Amino acid sequence: MPEARPGADLRPHLGACHCGAVQFQVLGPSEIRVEDCNCSICRKAGYLHWLVAARRFTLLRGAEALVTYTFNTGTARHTFCRHCGVKPFYVPRSNPDGYSVNLRCIAPGTLETVWVDAFDGRDWERHGGTLAARTVD
């Protein structure tokens, strides 16, 4: 399968929570890979992870609307909109210097191809290390 090419064809992708209080932009390619994780929290939320470098991510509005939830090691900072409860992005344990953006919160129209890979987050200690290399830089 094709890999995302760093630096190639970068364009702005807009995202938001459900109520629109939190809005953000990711500079990324039009073809991306995301992870469908089966860990305790992602499985219940249906979260699809698009891992991006911090410098590709811009919070446009809503910093004051975000509340943070942590569990287990506390490394991941799960950020939810306090108005609508949606988690549009967060700081993941695998890539604490970047973001995991929720593909389900990206507005339609700018992503042309999305590959979804299953990620076995239930056995995180064994597989988490593979995610660092997945960040779109």
Ligand SMILES: [Zn+2]
């Ligand atoms: Zn909201």
